[in-house]
Amino acid sequence: MDDSTGVKPTPPALNLGREALFLDFDGCLVDIAPTPDAIKVPDALPRVLQDLSARLNGALAIVSGRSLHELETFLQGFDGPMVGSHGAEARGMTAPMAHQPAGLSELQQEMASFATRSGLLYEHKSHGGAVHFRSDPAQQTLVEGFAQDLAARHGDFAVQPAKMAVELRPAGFSKDGALALLSELSAFAGRRPVYAGDDTTDEPALAWAEDHGGFGVKIGAGHSVARFRLDAPSQLRAWLMAALEG
Structure with a gap:
């Protein structure tokens, strides 16, 4: 303690x-x-x-x-x-x-496109993806809102906050x-x-x-x-x- x-x-x-x-x-x-x-x-x-x-x-x-x-x-x-x-x-x-979550490729494409539009870094992952805002911390709220909306539309994924990044990982x-x-x-x-x-x-x-x-x-x-x-x-x-x- x-x-x-x-x-x-x-x-x-x-x-x-x-x-x-x-x-x-x-x-x-x-x-x-x-x-x-x-x-x-x-x-x-x-x-x-x-x-x-x-x-x-x-x-x-x-x-x-x-x-x-x-x-x-x-x-x-x-x-x-x-x-x-x-x-x-x-x-x-x-x-x-046993299998990749449903809608994985679509989710990754949306994350990559969002990162490109926002001038941020997209990190591809085998079972999800992440958007890093270390280069522009002022965009944190925007990234978090995007991730929440994306998770709401892709039920097999959950939002995972990380250091200067937000990730979508398989739910569960x-x-x-x-x-x-x-x-x-x-x-x-x-x-x-x-x-x-x-x-x-x-x-x-x-x-x-x-x-x-x-x-x-x-x-x-x-x-x-x-x-x-x-x-x-x-x-x-x-x-x-x-x-x-x-």
């Missing part, structure tokens, strides 16, 4: 024998970049994740809003479970969504739901969940970890249900390295 100043403490050392680790990607393992394809993945990161997974007996998973194929590209060398598209697609477990899927499914896998069963994330999209998963005997680690500034905080992805990576070296 927060101390008397409202500052959250740093997380305790990871217990490799008792805990399961779930990690967001953007803003958590890697720094946010001006565009989604401009992120820099440290060369050693996939190997660190692979080695840490081995020490955890396989109880490490990546849980992200990114498309699964992007995660696999950025983290080549890590072969553990991955969940993409906020839980709609996965590697290392039964795919949560979420990161906390992904944690619940992952925790049923043999590698994760009986372990305390530890989740690290930076965005509003991560808050349900952070709460899930707190509510199921583990804890959450908020990366960066902002209100969070997580008990612990680290200021930046570099600090999270150092925490992971400390677990390997301990």
Whole structure:
């Protein structure tokens, strides 16, 4: 919990024998970049994740809003479970969504056209899309209104606010739901969940970890249900390295 100043403490050392680790990607393992394809993945990161997974007996998973194929590209060398598209697609477990949601291509075309007209960035995703307003924050209200209208016309999708962006994701899927499914896998069963994330999209998963005997680690500034905080992805990576070296 927060101390008397409202500052959250740093997380305790990871217990490799008792805990399961779930990690967001953007803003958590890697720094946010001006565009989604401009992120820099440290060369050693996939190997660190692979080695840490081995020490955890396989109880490490990546849980992200990114498309699964992007995660696999950025983290080549890590072969553990991955969940993409906020839980709609996965590697290392039964795919949560058997088919793409109805109306996907039409929704993506509308989002791309809106972004072009507004001078904003459209991010294509395998199960949805996002409009980023980082380049023009004054358009936030306009983007949010467009997304709400689009979701109202495409019932298989839900609005997902994110950092300087608004996303349309498949309805009924979420990161906390992904944690619940992952925790049923043999590698994760009986372990305390530890989740690290930076965005509003991560808050349900952070709460899930707190509510199921583990804890959450908020990366960066902002209100969070997580008990612990680290200021930046570099600090999270150092925490992971400390677990390997301990």
